[in-house]
Amino acid sequence: MIILFGVFIRYNWESDAHWAESKHNLSDIENDFYYRYPSFQDVHVMIFVGFGFLMTFLKRYSFGGVGFNFLIAAFGIQWALLMQGWFGSLDYSDGKIKVGVENFINADFCVAGCLIAYGALLGKVSPVQLLVLTLFGVTLYAVEEHIIIKIIHARDAGGSMVIHTFGGYYGLAISWMLYRPNLDQSSRLQGSKYHSDVFAMIGTLFLWMFWPSFNSAIAGHGDGQHRAFINTYLSLAATVLTTFALSSLFQKHGKLDMVHIQNSTLAGGVAVGTAAEFMLTPYGSLIVGFCCGVLSTLGYVFITPFLEKHMKIQDTCGIHNLHAMPGFLGGVVGAITAAAASDTVYSHEGLVNTFDFKDEFKDMVPTVQGGHQAGALCVALIFGIGGGILVGAVLRLPIWGDPADDNCFDDEAYWEVPLGGSRAQCSQEEMRVPVALPFSVRIPVR
Amino acid sequence: MIILFGVFIRYNWESDAHWAESKHNLSDIENDFYYRYPSFQDVHVMIFVGFGFLMTFLKRYSFGGVGFNFLIAAFGIQWALLMQGWFGSLDYSDGKIKVGVENFINADFCVAGCLIAYGALLGKVSPVQLLVLTLFGVTLYAVEEHIIIKIIHARDAGGSMVIHTFGGYYGLAISWMLYRPNLDQSSRLQGSKYHSDVFAMIGTLFLWMFWPSFNSAIAGHGDGQHRAFINTYLSLAATVLTTFALSSLFQKHGKLDMVHIQNSTLAGGVAVGTAAEFMLTPYGSLIVGFCCGVLSTLGYVFITPFLEKHMKIQDTCGIHNLHAMPGFLGGVVGAITAAAASDTVYSHEGLVNTFDFKDEFKDMVPTVQGGHQAGALCVALIFGIGGGILVGAVLRLPIWGDPADDNCFDDEAYWEVPLGGSRAQCSQEEMRVPVALPFSVRIPVR
Amino acid sequence: MIILFGVFIRYNWESDAHWAESKHNLSDIENDFYYRYPSFQDVHVMIFVGFGFLMTFLKRYSFGGVGFNFLIAAFGIQWALLMQGWFGSLDYSDGKIKVGVENFINADFCVAGCLIAYGALLGKVSPVQLLVLTLFGVTLYAVEEHIIIKIIHARDAGGSMVIHTFGGYYGLAISWMLYRPNLDQSSRLQGSKYHSDVFAMIGTLFLWMFWPSFNSAIAGHGDGQHRAFINTYLSLAATVLTTFALSSLFQKHGKLDMVHIQNSTLAGGVAVGTAAEFMLTPYGSLIVGFCCGVLSTLGYVFITPFLEKHMKIQDTCGIHNLHAMPGFLGGVVGAITAAAASDTVYSHEGLVNTFDFKDEFKDMVPTVQGGHQAGALCVALIFGIGGGILVGAVLRLPIWGDPADDNCFDDEAYWEVPLGGSRAQCSQEEMRVPVALPFSVRIPVR
Known part of the structure; x- marks a missing residue:
């Protein structure tokens, strides 16, 4: 990795000390940083x-x-800088990849795809398998992104297609390849407990709050970032209401289920990814968010059990409901919104900026752009499912040290777990017994 | 909600794709975003x-x-965009509300008022009651804000009056209306435990750290935001020291109480809200923070028990000490600081910018402004108490599914609680019993 | 404190209401804020x-x-504003310290030095001792920083020397002075448990993620901040991989140790502090990160036990591995990188900007600058060790209320601990006893 970086990676003009000479009349504050x-x-x-x-x-x-x-994630971002560099910011004049803050955002995006896949496999794979998954995942992502953004010229600021559809189906396909028929041997560990659910809420809330930044991070300067933030924000807000309502509707006694609150509330951010920088309009965002909340919660109630039972896909975190389906929906919404764009709504200059109708694409029109968006969605699907099957086949080799069926979902397998901790807190059974009893006493322990 | 957004909400000029045409000579970086x-x-x-x-x-x-x-919060921000829009950014030329990033900050502020009120009622109301509380709370807030900011022309960048005084008394009045004489039936659940206190510290620290952003978020560009940040920061730092000192002073054996550390340390941010963008001076901020720390910690030690016993106000989180009193103090500080403003301290242009002495208010002078600030404080109080009594009356209707007295402070009422979790971790009693022993057994426990 | 602030601290020109008059042609967005x-x-x-x-x-x-x-931290930042002000931003024309956002960042940095020292002493000192440690620590830091930055004219944007080397050795020296031979009396409390390790990961991740901001916060506008971020980011990413690999290598059965993951993963950010704004190149950053990961993990495995056994230094958090050694390494890297700087790599203007070769230092050359950097590292070491011994001597006075040997690492000493909490969760032994027994049973419970 160090050697590859030594050969290929350099600062770009905005992070190089030559900035002072080359910035012309830009103010320091106009540095992309x-x-x-x-x-x-x-x-x-x-x-x-x-x-x-x-x-x-x-x-x-x-x-x-x-x-x-x-x-x-730490491994993936380094690999992604190289991979995305070769397909993206490689400067052919001197064979170097010039990196700046935008590349690092893209590297984070790339890693997000692999982390989504990890969600499906959580607790069932070894760290080495995860590194292999990431190595291939990042490579596939970089190729897929290059095809979608550069060749097909689709727009995907928030990555509904590039990140979520790809990552979701990639993970599901791998999970299908690694199906464990006897996983119920570790079913005692396959639930949450009170405090682990509160910890998970930390994750949920930070994802939910910062999703507008996710979708606006690489959108166009000025109004593009501003609009991407607004659309994502509104979509997410709508999803929360829908999720709470549906979660309560489908549980016994109208109680809320933490699984839905932790996950489905985020689906709105996924689905608005592609269209975030378009003129989706505020109420359009609400509609997308509403649909996604319904889709995702229903997914947890009906589709995940179905997938596990009939399709042999064990999806620990339910990424099908949080990333795969909403990502697909987001691709569709993006295609429709793009096809419906017009000079009136965007202004001519706005249209050109938003869809980047420049250079070789300067004769592009919105309707054709819509078609390209749809094509991009297919590419993401193919890369996700195909790549997943391929990588899954590699991961089935018996050399990666994956845990036994009755050892899944157990930190003991790979971590030094503090003694008191696991005993005192982790299972109800262990709680019951801890009285040393003398011989010949009969106690009806519940 | 979708329909209302469809009819009323549009992007403002800074988030609309027409930005490229309409920005004139502004750089992209000067977009309010x-x-x-x-x-x-x-x-x-x-x-x-x-x-x-x-x-x-x-x-x-x-x-x-x-x-x-x-x-x-997710419900409130949507409703707040509409409510605040009708009273604020409604463009009368085409009947649309134009939204940009500042509106979303204001919506968050508006929701903060309702969340404060929730603090008083924590564990004693149903989610439906909370939605009703928010629906009315946001509406009241929007009207109150309009009167204070637009009609009275008071300044309140950090919302000591508009948010905290209003929200605090709104919650207390509702709590008074919903008084439960037999709440001690669930007293076993009314405390914290080790790890829930650590979780609460996450909340405390993020509030504490970001409070300078809260108070500076909608202050004037340039020096206004810069100064609001400095004042808030210093006030908060002073409050922490005072709180630790007093907490240790009033406990047996000089021990510290987590309740004080979690809450009173934040009071300084509340009290400096109105005056944050004024030339309060750094030591002025310290004095405010010091007073607040004293007031708030004493409040937890003496006033909260008094309120519960003699005033029939059950205040779960102690919002009276964290929001209501400090908010009121903040309003007073703001009025005094405004009245004492002068051309020497602010420069003429600075005075005009800070207090917005423009258009119809261009003849305003600081002393009169001080009076207006005091008036605004009264408006906030009236809206808080009056609105709270009104909404409390609505919430007493027996149709909202509120929990029984012995069911308060218990997640089981509204959530699917993981089995192991609640048993193993949540109450000491349950810990004691899990072995039913027969008569006449001798057990050498250790 | 209030009086001192009243006499000395004022807003600087960018946070004063006179900004509107004095900003000349700067846009509001060019305010340093x-x-x-x-x-x-x-x-x-x-x-x-x-x-x-x-x-x-x-x-x-x-x-x-x-x-x-x-x-x-809250105490330290106030004191740091004064101390650093006297040595730094004091305006001699009117005897006032003018503060703006950069001063507050510096105050946070200053406090970081003391918090590092706290890491070595965690659980073994009283809050009063900590305040004394901070009072002296901040003062020493301000003097040391003044000597290093202003007199020696060394550059240290991320504080490898100023913060980490100083803070690390300061804490270790104090720990050596306060050596407790009978600390094993509280060894039952000296470990972690499951959920406390997860809480610690919150700290680790926020440190890890925001370290690029730490190192770039006071770097030069424009390319300086941009480059500091990139270098830090890459170094940290490399450290994570190395730490995971080594942690697994040195544990029985190849398991990972949470102590390493929580701490050593951060060492890369420390070591790249001084050189962060230099043209370290991306692969240079990776190399630094790699070395640090090795050094720090080996430190936990071998050096910390050695220090405790043979040097009488009890280092609770292992700051020697996370701050002291990596900080020293960072100083060395900084000196080498500075000495190797050239016009070709930086451009002339870039060189002048990066190393601030202006005014009295306008004839400085990189090789000499390298020597100055090395000298600065010695100053940091001397202040750390010398200051620590001095302050340690003060802290040994028997007036500070430090906990007894068998009372260390126990919150009960200084906090009101919720009853259920400590019982139910904190130690396995206590778990065993609470059994309600029927009449006529004699059990010698402890």
Whole structure:
């Protein structure tokens, strides 16, 4: 990695000390750093705290959830800089990749795809398998992104297609390849407990709050970022209401289910990703958010059990409901919104800026753009499912040290777990017994 | 909600794709988004993580604390955009509300008022009651804000009056209306436990750290935001020292009480809200912070028990000490500081900018402004208490599904609680019993 | 404190209401506030949440970890504004210290030094001792910083020398002075438990994510901040991989140790502090991060036990591995990178900007600058060790109320601990006893 960076990676003109000479009449504040760094940090929090803590909900796999998330994200961003560089910001004049803050945001996005896939496999794979998954996942992502953004010229600021559809189906396909028929041997560990659910809420809330930054981070300067933030924000707000309502509707006694609140509330951010920088209008965002809340909650109630039972897909975190389906929906919404764009709504200059109708694409029209968006969605699907099956096949090789069926969802497998902790807190049974009894006493322990 | 947004809400000129045409010679970086978005995100974190986790301190109501906070905040911001729009940014030429990042900050502020009120009622009301409380609360807030800011022309950047005084007394009045004489039936659940106190510290710290952003978020561009941040920061720092000192003074054996540390440390931010953008001077901020720390800690030690015993006000989180009293104090400080303003201290242009002495108010002088500030404080009080009694009367109707007295502070009422969790962790009694022993057994426990 | 602030502290020109008059042709967005405030908030999160939660890992000292961190940070920043003001931003024309956002960042940095020292002493000192430690620590820091930055004219944007080397050795020297031979009396409390480790991960992740902001917060506008962020980010990413690999290598059965993951992953940010704004190149950053990960993890495995056994230094959090050694390494890297600087790499103007070769230093050359950097590192070491011994001697006086040997690492000493909490969760033994027994049974419970 160090050698590859030594050969390929250099500062771009905005982070190089030559900036003082080359900036012409720009003010220092117009360095791209000040446009994007706050958003970058928000995205960064989502990747490490958001995804990390969202995966702490299992009663005995919190270390693995947040720890392995940390590992593969830190590995993935380095690899992504190289991979995305080769397909994107490579300067052909001197064969170097020039990096600045936007590349780092893109690297975080790329890693997000792999973390989504991890969600489906949480507790069932070894750290080495995760590194392999990330290595291939990042590579696939970089190719897929290049095809979608550069070749097909689709727009996808928030990555509904590029990140979520790809990452979701990638994870599900791998999970399908790694199906464990006897997973119920560790079913005692497959639930949450009171405090692990509260930890997971940390993840949920940071994801929810910073999603507007996620979708606006690489949108156009000025009105583009501003609008992407508004659309995402409104969509997310609508999803929360829908999720609470439906969760209460489908539970016994109208009680709320933490699984829905932790996950489905976020689906609105996924679905508005592609269209975030378009003129989706505020009420359009609400409609998208509403539909997503319904879709995602119903997914947890009906589709996840169905997938597990009939399709042999064990989806620990329910990424099908949170990323795959909403991402697909987001791609469709993006295609429709793009096809419906017009000079009246955007102004001519606005249309050109938003859809980047420049250079070789300067004769593009919105309706054709809509078609390209739809094509991009298919590419994301194909890469996700195809890549997942391929990588799943690799991960089935018996050399990666994956845990036994009755050892899944258990931090003991890969972590030094503090003694008191696991005993005192982690299972009800262990709670009952801790009285040393003398021989010949009969006690009807409940 | 979708229909209302469809009819009324539009992007404002800074988030509309026409920006490219209409921005004239502004640089993209001068879009209001870049002035306010980082502050907005900090405020957003305060609303969802700050308030949410601050309310997880109860041993068995953490789901409700953070979950219902999430629900009513997400509902409230949508409703607030409409309500504040009708009274504020409605463009009469075409009957649309034009929204941009500043409106979203204001919506978060508006919701803060309702979340404060929730603090008094934590654990004693149903989610439906909370939605009703928010619906009316947001509406009252929008009217009150319009009167204070637009009609009285008072300045209140950090909302000591508009948010905290209003929200605090609104919650207390409702709590008074919903008095439960037999609440001690659930007294076993009315405390914290070790880890729920640590969770609450997450809320405290995020509120404390980002309060400078709260008070500076909608202050004037440039020096206004800069100064509001400095004043708030210093006031908060002073409050922490005072709180630790007093907490240790009033406890047996000089021990510290987590309740004070979690709450009173924040009072300084509340009290400096109105005066934050004024030339309060750094030592002025320290004095305000010091007074607030004293007031708030004494409030927890003496006033809250008094209110509960003699005034029939049950205030779960102690919002009287954290929001109501400090908010009132903040209003007074604001009035005095405004009345004492002068051309020498502010420069003429600075005075005009800070107090917005423009258009119809261009003949205003600081002393008169001080009077207006005092008037505004009264308006906030009246709206808080009056509105609270009104809404409390509505909430007493027996149709809202509020929990029984012995069911208060218990997540079981509204949430699917994981089995192991509640048993193993939540109450000492349950810990004691789990072995039914037969008569005449001798057990050498250790 | 209020009086001192009243006499000395004033707003600087960018936060004063005279800004409107004095800003000349600057746009409001060019107020330093907008350059630095997002970074400031990130640093602020690191100080309060990052350091605070990193210290919650002990099973029964979470209140003390996060609470006392809060106390001394809030005290320290006020004192630091005064101390750093006297040595730095004091305006001699009117004897006032003019403060703006950059001063507040520096105050946070100053406090970081003391919090590092607290890490070595965690659980073994009283709050009063901590206040004394902070009072002296901040004063020493201000003098040391003045000598290093102003007199020696060394550059240290991320504070490898000024903050980490100083703070690390300051804490270790105090710990050596306060050596407790019978500390094993409280060894039962000296470990973590499951959930306290998850809490500590909150601290780790926020430190990790925001370290790029820490190192870039006071770097030069424009390319300086941009480059500091990139270098830090890459170094940290490399450290994570190295730490995971080594942690697994040195544990039985290849399991991972939470102590390493929580701490060593951060060492890369420390070591790249001085050189962050230099043209370290991306692969240079990776190399630094890699070395640090190795050094820090090996430190936990071998050096910390050695220090405790043979050097009488009890280092609760392992700050020697996380701050002292990496900080020293960072100073060395900084000296080498500075000495190797050239016009070709930086451009002439870039070189002048980066190393501030202006005014009295306009004839400076990089090689000499390298020597100055090395000298600065020695100053930091001397101040750290010397100051620590001095302050340690003061803290040994028997007047500060420090806890007894068997009372260390126990929140009960200084906090009201909720009953259920400590019983139910904190130690396995206590778990065993609470059994309600029927009449006529004699059980010698403890």
